[in-house]
Each structure stands twice: as structure tokens, then as C-alpha cells.
Amino acid sequence: MSWSLILVAACVAIYCLGTFFLWREANGDTITGFNNGHSRFLIPGLTALAIAVHGYLLYHSIYSQGYSQGYSQGYSQGGPNISLGQAISMAGWISAALYLCISFVKQTxxxxxxxxxxxxxxxxxxxxxxxxxxxNHAFSIDQILSGMGWHLALAIPTYGILCVAFAQACLLIIQDRLLHKPNPGNRLPTFPAIQTMESNLFWLMLLGFLLMTVNLVIGMASNLKKIGALLDFNHHILFSILAWFCFACLLSGRKIAGWRGQTAAKWTIIAFGILVLAYFGTRFVNELLLSG
Structure with a gap:
């Protein structure tokens, strides 16, 4: 068994343990062998460990010819090598890292x-x-330092933040439905109040929306310099603009019409789904379907 496969298995196991303990706490169960004070450190500790192992694997997968083949291959020609799978892995890693950081300052x-x-x-x-x-996806140093490089660098944290917002929307829907069931004991006891979850959802969306807006502006400026036009109307651009419009409408609806609860959560999930299609969906079609 290769060293990389052992690390992947360990990372998966740590993610599973963290999820298991979180679900037990959400249902009001105590974690065997840990009092309430210790359990507050257990889940962040497991999350930090999973992030560290995931980040180590991700680094070597991007800067080598594949961590499934070992770490002795060196750097890919031309710079970091980011395939569709590695981009998805990076987005998941950023989401977990942001979740851990946010959990220290918010009830998340x-x-x-x-x-x-x-x-x-x-x-x-x-x-x-x-x-x-x-x-095929190697980036030169000049590309990394160019406007398009900054556009790509900002895109991943944007996806990460909006992924955390997506998670908050999912939990908000679950909690809201449990509260409306006849049995009052259905509510997950350790979840924050609905108002707190809604507040967390909208500030996450606002932060992600602002980053998305900056990223779109950087992308348009880079496009203008490259081809002389602000937008190159392809599937990626159209889905990105549509996602931006959905988030803009949702934030405006919150401010003007007081949208909240399941309405806000469902539209967050829809907008995030469109954003996923904008990048990962179009890359999947271009790289795996059309290239074959």
C-alpha cells in the first residue's frame, strides 16, 4: 500500500469521525470519554487535523505529477498543475478551512x-x-501573476465561503421543517436558534457575493486586456452571471421584502447550484465529455 493511499484513508477517516461526533452532539448525545469542555476541543481538533492532511495531499497533487504515484516526480512543467478533480478537492479543502475559522467567532x-x-x-x-x-492545466509563473491568475486565486475562496453558506442553508431547512412537525422534540437540541442561523446565512452570502463581484470585475478587466471585450459569452460566463444575479436578488429581497426562512435557504441552494455549474459543470463537459 502506497504512503499516499494511507494518507487519503486517514483523511477520510478523520472527516468521518468529525461528522459522527457532530451528529451525536447535534442530537444532544454526549461523546463517550469526553465532558462538554473536552468535546468543544475534540471536533475543531479533528477538523484541523483533516484539513492539515487534506492540504498536504492537495499540495503534492498540484505541484507533482500525481500523489497516487508518489512524491518523487517533482514539479509539473510550467508551474502548478490543476485539473478538474484537483480544483474540486481545493474547493472542499478551502470550505473546511473557512468553516473551522468561522466556527471560532460564530455559532456555526x-x-x-x-x-x-x-x-x-x-x-x-x-x-x-x-x-x-x-x-494540460499547468500554469506558468506569468499566468499566475497576471489578472487571470488573481481571478482564479480569488475564485476558490469565493466558492469556499458560498459552500459554507450552502451548508447553513441546508441546516436551516432541516431545522425549520423539524420545528413545524407536531412533535416538539424533533428539534435538534444543540442547533442555534432559527434567527441566529438566518443571520449567519446572510452574512456568509453577503461576504461571498462581494468576493464574487470583485472576482467578476477582475475577470472582465483581464478579458478586456486579452481579447478587447469585457465578456466572452460562453457557458461559464453565463452561469456565473446568472448565479451573481440570483445572489443579488436574494440579498435585495432580504433587505426590501424581508425574505427569510426556507425561502431564503432554498434560493441560496439554487444559486449555489448554478455557481457550481458555472465552473465545475462546464469544466466537466469540456474536459471529460468533449475531450473524449
Whole structure:
């Protein structure tokens, strides 16, 4: 068994443990062997460990010819090598890292019930999708330092923040539905109040929307310099603009019409789904379907 496969298995196990303990706490169960004070450190500790292992694997998968083939291959020609699978893995890693950071300042620790499984899926996709002979996605230093490089660098944190917002929207829907069931005991006891979850959802969306707006402006400026036009109307651009418009309408609806609850959560999920299609969906079609 290769060292990289051991690390992937360990990362998956840690993500699973974190999710398991979070679900038990969400249902009001105590973690065997840990009192309430210790359990508050257990889940962040497991999350930090998973992020560290995931980041180590991700670094070597991007800067080598594939961590499934070992770490002795060196750097890919021309710079970092980012395939579709590695981009998904990076987005999952950023989401987990942002979730951990946000959980220290907001009541968002339960978001790990959604975010940690997404990180698990992301690390598996990143591992199984590596082609050690591929250099089709290598970036030169000049490209990295150009406007398009900044556009790509900002896109991943934007996806990460909006992924955490997506997780908050999912939990908000679950909690809201449980509260409306006849049995009052259906509510997950350690979840924050609905008002707190709504507040967290909208400030996450606002932050992600602002980053998305800056990223679109950088992308248009780079496009103008490259082809002399602000926009190159392809599927990626159209889906990105549509996602931006959905988030803009949702934030405006919150301010003007007081949208909240399941309405806001459902539209967040829809807008995030469109954003996923904008990048990962179009790359999947271009790289895996059309190229074959």
C-alpha cells in the first residue's frame, strides 16, 4: 500500500469521525470519554487535523505529477498543475478551512455536518481523478501573476465561503421543517436558534457575493486586456452571471421584502447550484465529455 493511499484513508477517516461526533452532539448525545469542555476541543481538533492532511495531499497533487504515484516526480512543467478533480478537492479543502475559522467567532460548529462530508468527497475526487501524465492545466509563473491568475486565486475562496453558506442553508431547512412537525422534540437540541442561523446565512452570502463581484470585475478587466471585450459569452460566463444575479436578488429581497426562512435557504441552494455549474459543470463537459 502506497504512503499516499494511507494518507487519503486517514483523511477520510478523520472527516468521518468529525461528522459522527457532530451528529451525536447535534442530537444532544454526549461523546463517550469526553465532558462538554473536552468535546468543544475534540471536533475543531479533528477538523484541523483533516484539513492539515487534506492540504498536504492537495499540495503534492498540484505541484507533482500525481500523489497516487508518489512524491518523487517533482514539479509539473510550467508551474502548478490543476485539473478538474484537483480544483474540486481545493474547493472542499478551502470550505473546511473557512468553516473551522468561522466556527471560532460564530455559532456555526454544526455546519460541519454538511461541510465535513463535502470535504471527504472532495479529497476522494482529488485522489481518484489524477492523471500523472497530464500537464494540460499547468500554469506558468506569468499566468499566475497576471489578472487571470488573481481571478482564479480569488475564485476558490469565493466558492469556499458560498459552500459554507450552502451548508447553513441546508441546516436551516432541516431545522425549520423539524420545528413545524407536531412533535416538539424533533428539534435538534444543540442547533442555534432559527434567527441566529438566518443571520449567519446572510452574512456568509453577503461576504461571498462581494468576493464574487470583485472576482467578476477582475475577470472582465483581464478579458478586456486579452481579447478587447469585457465578456466572452460562453457557458461559464453565463452561469456565473446568472448565479451573481440570483445572489443579488436574494440579498435585495432580504433587505426590501424581508425574505427569510426556507425561502431564503432554498434560493441560496439554487444559486449555489448554478455557481457550481458555472465552473465545475462546464469544466466537466469540456474536459471529460468533449475531450473524449
Amino acid at each position: 460548529i454544526n455546519l460541519g455536518i454538511i461541510v465535513l462530508p463535502l470535504g471527504l468527497i472532495a479529497v476522494l475526487i482529488g485522489f481518484i481523478s489524477i492523471d500523472p501524465t497530464s500537464t
